[in-house]
Amino acid sequence: MTILAVTGWGGMLGQAMTREIPPAQLRLLDWRLLEGGGAAACEAFAVLQPDWVIHCAAHTDVEQAERDPDTDYRANVALPARLAELCAQAGAGLVHVSSTGCYGAWKDTPYVETDRGQPTTVHHRHKLAGEQAVRQSGCRHIIVRTGWLFGGDAAGPKNFVWKRIIEARQTAQMASDTSQRGVPTNCTDLARQIVHLIEAGGQGLYNATAGGSASRYDYVAEIVRLAQIECRVVPGPAFPRLAPVSPNETAINQRLDDEGMNLMRDWRDGLADYVADLLEAERCNG
Template sequence: MKLLLTGAGGLLGSAVMAVAAERGDQCDALSRPALGGGQPAVTAAQLANSLAGYDVLVHAAANTNVEACETAPDDCYRDNFLLTELLAQAAALAGVHMVFVSSTGLYGTAGDTPYREYEAAVPTTHHHRSKLLGEQSVLAANASNLVLRTGWLFGGSAANPKNFVARRVDEARAALAAGRHIESNAEQRGVPCWNRDVATRLLDLADAGVAGVVNCVNSGNASRCEYVAAVVQLAGIAVEVKPSTAASFARKARVSNNEMADNWKMAMLGWPDMPDWRASLAAYLHGDLAAY
């Protein structure tokens, strides 16, 4: 495949670049067009010229600052909805298949078990509503496009300030040196997902021409507290991780306590299970982060 990718420097985008290279696929980075702020208007026709000759556009760039989206919603909808709509229209004009990376967080608060694709999305934050609007624009532009819902991504360079696993290792080491414990939210649940696992399956699905909304998460699920405890244990740091409530963490965004998802659609279509999150976390810590 010949792919064009937005968000190539991000957590998932960097993994897509690496996995594509390993597979022998050509994957080129597309700089995110600037919208608003006095910038000249960008049209779908202009963007379509950049897509000529490619098989797939993977749109992984996003405004992922859930808290900032609550205080600056216009920026959030510009980045996650309007840009996505323009790219979807451009891909349709260029005859290019599109893969849009979305979030399992947009299912909302209706259930307390892992969500499946046939369940309604009822987002509770501007971030997740903007992602849902992006999904709708992608599928409206071309019903053969793919929307991939994932979440709680980990992986990449330890130097990345947003590297959740590396930052928890830092926190645990600091706590050990100070002789104290650390705390983590025991109420919110989701699925820790290795960026390499998600990137690999994304490319497999794109190559197979799978369309529509597809959950793509590692197998299993965990609370934030269980997740952090696994990081600390696998990193070999003798620090206690104590459970705390969601209310202990002051947040502007009304994020759901349930961001779990189940890969129901992939299972129905005969795709193999995704790796268990604990096994992938161990592989990441003992591989990419072994020297950290």
């Protein structure tokens, strides 16, 4: 039986991972025990004895990373580096979740795994450095680049989909950015893909986003349509940002396709299921 330990189990992706892994195989690994390394980190591994660690914990505030790069570095470079070293020492594999933002802004078409990384923000430079640390550790690893994740409970502080539903219910018209493109990706779909990669013996770097692509405007308009709200979504300008985020964060799952392992659905299908779940939960909660 393969033992899978998950970090960041309280976040969107971490919650989805814990639902996808059978209880007998699931272990929870507190990333705070790993920060300082040393005896506490080694003891955590000794107790859990994981075959694979799925590292979902991360600092994801792209704007805050520009103001406080040290915090972002500790979370996205130093922490995965320590975790990778522990995995190498214990003979465990590591799934490291990264970002399609690592590719940067040098293409107008979707990125593939063989494209160079040329990130434009502090956060994405750190994500790329975290990937490099995992490779250099020598541990067995799978690096998954994804983006525009959605999922989790409505009350989640970063629940973009639910916030747009609430906003649309309170106004007759809302504007959304047409200039930035990415791939809205259901966390549950990504969790299933990660488990499948482990089971199928995947290794190295994979893009793992939903199928298709969308602008922020497309994304918001589809949320409002699926929620059946009488609100007009209109094209709007990009909102001011401190972080120079790439206007193109789209990607194609080329390696998953080539190796016959791509389970990721079109973004609209994943979003339709998620909006339906949110609305059903709202009805059940009164």
